[in-house]
Amino acid sequence: MRDVARQAGVSVKTVSRVFNEDRHVLPETRRRVEEALAALNYTPNMLARTFRDGRSPVIGLAVPSISDPFFAAIADGVEQVAAQHDMSVLITSLGAEGAREEGIVESLLRRQLGALVMAPTATDQGYLSRWSSKLPLVFVDRPPRGIDADCFVEDDLGGARTATAHLIDRGHRRIAFVGNSEDISTTANRLHGYRAALEEAGLPFERDLVLLGATTAAGAGRAAAALAAADPAPTAVFSSDAQTTMVLVPALSGRRLAIAAFGDFPMAATLSPALTVVDQDPDALGRLAAQRVLHRLEGDDREPSSLVTLPVRLIERASCRPPHDLVELFPSTTPSGGDARS
Amino acid sequence: MRDVARQAGVSVKTVSRVFNEDRHVLPETRRRVEEALAALNYTPNMLARTFRDGRSPVIGLAVPSISDPFFAAIADGVEQVAAQHDMSVLITSLGAEGAREEGIVESLLRRQLGALVMAPTATDQGYLSRWSSKLPLVFVDRPPRGIDADCFVEDDLGGARTATAHLIDRGHRRIAFVGNSEDISTTANRLHGYRAALEEAGLPFERDLVLLGATTAAGAGRAAAALAAADPAPTAVFSSDAQTTMVLVPALSGRRLAIAAFGDFPMAATLSPALTVVDQDPDALGRLAAQRVLHRLEGDDREPSSLVTLPVRLIERASCRPPHDLVELFPSTTPSGGDARS
DNA sequence: TTGTAAGCGTTATCAG
DNA sequence: CTGATAACGCTTACAA
Numbered sequence: 001m002r003d004v005a006r007q008a009g010v011s012v013k014t015v016s017r018v019f020n021e022d023r024h025v026l027p028e029t030r031r032r033v034e035e036a037l038a039a040l041n042y043t044p045n046m047l048a049r050t051f052r053d054g055r056s057p058v059i060g061l062a063v064p065s066i067s068d069p070f071f072a073a074i075a076d077g078v079e080q081v082a083a084q085h086d087m088s089v090l091i092t093s094l095g096a097e098g099a100r101e102e103g104i105v106e107s108l109l110r111r112q113l114g115a116l117v118m119a120p121t122a123t124d125q126g127y128l129s130r131w132s133s134k135l136p137l138v139f140v141d142r143p144p145r146g147i148d149a150d151c152f153v154e155d156d157l158g159g160a161r162t163a164t165a166h167l168i169d170r171g172h173r174r175i176a177f178v179g180n181s182e183d184i185s186t187t188a189n190r191l192h193g194y195r196a197a198l199e200e201a202g203l204p205f206e207r208d209l210v211l212l213g214a215t216t217a218a219g220a221g222r223a224a225a226a227l228a229a230a231d232p233a234p235t236a237v238f239s240s241d242a243q244t245t246m247v248l249v250p251a252l253s254g255r256r257l258a259i260a261a262f263g264d265f266p267m268a269a270t271l272s273p274a275l276t277v278v279d280q281d282p283d284a285l286g287r288l289a290a291q292r293v294l295h296r297l298e299g300d301d302r303e304p305s306s307l308v309t310l311p312v313r314l315i316e317r318a319s320c321r322p323p324h325d326l327v328e329l330f331p332s333t334t335p336s337g338g339d340a341r342s
Numbered sequence: 343m344r345d346v347a348r349q350a351g352v353s354v355k356t357v358s359r360v361f362n363e364d365r366h367v368l369p370e371t372r373r374r375v376e377e378a379l380a381a382l383n384y385t386p387n388m389l390a391r392t393f394r395d396g397r398s399p400v401i402g403l404a405v406p407s408i409s410d411p412f413f414a415a416i417a418d419g420v421e422q423v424a425a426q427h428d429m430s431v432l433i434t435s436l437g438a439e440g441a442r443e444e445g446i447v448e449s450l451l452r453r454q455l456g457a458l459v460m461a462p463t464a465t466d467q468g469y470l471s472r473w474s475s476k477l478p479l480v481f482v483d484r485p486p487r488g489i490d491a492d493c494f495v496e497d498d499l500g501g502a503r504t505a506t507a508h509l510i511d512r513g514h515r516r517i518a519f520v521g522n523s524e525d526i527s528t529t530a531n532r533l534h535g536y537r538a539a540l541e542e543a544g545l546p547f548e549r550d551l552v553l554l555g556a557t558t559a560a561g562a563g564r565a566a567a568a569l570a571a572a573d574p575a576p577t578a579v580f581s582s583d584a585q586t587t588m589v590l591v592p593a594l595s596g597r598r599l600a601i602a603a604f605g606d607f608p609m610a611a612t613l614s615p616a617l618t619v620v621d622q623d624p625d626a627l628g629r630l631a632a633q634r635v636l637h638r639l640e641g642d643d644r645e646p647s648s649l650v651t652l653p654v655r656l657i658e659r660a661s662c663r664p665p666h667d668l669v670e671l672f673p674s675t676t677p678s679g680g681d682a683r684s
Numbered sequence: 685t686t687g688t689a690a691g692c693g694t695t696a697t698c699a700g
Numbered sequence: 701c702t703g704a705t706a707a708c709g710c711t712t713a714c715a716a
Contacts, residue, residue: 012693014701014703053708066408067415076409083434108430112388112389272613272614
């Protein structure tokens, strides 16, 4: 920049003015500076810029796992909006357990991010209160606990209730719930929705039919075994999340059960039978979160934080036949070779 | 930092020394400074730090689409390694077309990244030569064109040849190739592998059986129609990438064909029939790329750039039955509702 | 061992 | 409209 100033015979400040399209520059001066700018192929140093205003044009994004298609879709949404506003997205995976969340997020935050979008894994986010005044904090998929912040979630309760009611409508009376962990708000809410549908239909809630920890092949195997052992056996299953569904489906191969699942995923419609699912819109979740971030970044107004719940909808396919008419699920024709790595 | 210095009665430089664990500090002084550090809850300003040494501890990652499970897995690998070394990962989607690559990457690079890892979409990366001396450039999945740089790819040619040969072994004589675009190196290499297998078996290569542009539902539909129209009809299909496979599979529902695909994906083993695929390891690709970045960042040595090809392996499942024994592919049982949003 | 001074590239302030 | 100067927080070079 100094070189440009020398070449144009002006001060660095004037170069800065021209470059930033400040109006208070004589056309003639502007022309000279622009020439020099072009001649020397000037590129501004973003580091200096961000250093100066103390905040980088970067949105941090922390999710349980970036390779989970659901969170990848959220990331995509955030990235789309960020890119339109000349911001970048810094991605971090938190891991499923929650124990590492605080450490990872703290070190992310120390990088002077412009904002943070996060789908938490820990059971408490109180540690973020130190930061909440310094940068916009927006939660997605899972609301924060121990701190108040903007949040975008799907209608977990409603979706689970709808799906469960759908199974009940089809004539099922014993329906199992298979999912991740009650420590995760989405799972907890979906369990509530499941119970609500049961209650509305006057059906008993049975703890034995709630099978958690089923997001790994081993966990899904245990869940499948428990389903088989239950007496009387359930005739239907509600799978609480896509991760669970993707491992549960192979574990249920050959069984005669109805199945409905929360969360659509690629190939769900191509399985045999095609899966009836509650469809979410993770991309919208990401876009909305990013938009809120930008809004917070611009308006210095202190609006109260809001919780937005996105509607979900049931996609009826073929996996919810009535109890007397069940077909074999996902018949196995595999001579060798396991399932895809997660 | 100034405050800490004042509180401890030393100069800022000494604080800096203590904080950076410089040994040339008296234990007594160190103690006082550490106390002040703790008392004032000092947090270093990363922006100032990175500004000073001109380079941020950030690895840029540019991929066609972060919501594609394959690239999400690469991102995961990069992120794992980066996190272990206290670096962050800035993610950008380039879009499938390639037209926007240069603009997006240039603006990413202007942010003074520490390094760039990229799976290119454009047909030429010559524009990067301006940057190659300033930061490590590492390519994944697709080699660069018009510039020399480190690169990690899978064995596209070998994998495609193996899969095609597998179909030939099973007795197929007319095998179609369905894929993305020859402009993409992976597709081009896989097409070569397919031809090589054909040649080795003394089978003719027929341009009519090469169906490209099949990565969208519409494209896959066209490919499926072309397959049906071909005369004599092919008895087998080789799908060149997972994106294609995921849209092609629904389009082929009900047909009697053998099918082998490049790229495993969740549920491939649970389809009916279970898909025989060439398995890649995108996570390893990401990890290796990140490791090379770190290596380049540390050693100032000017080693020549290298091209590493990762082996792939065929996972035999059930979708490659002989011509006389074909079964209906992915029987459709969907009464309503489309497939998942990609 | 500790401190001082200078500088990284940009922009805000304020004077001319 | 334009320019000199300071400041952002930290680290390196050099002195004491």
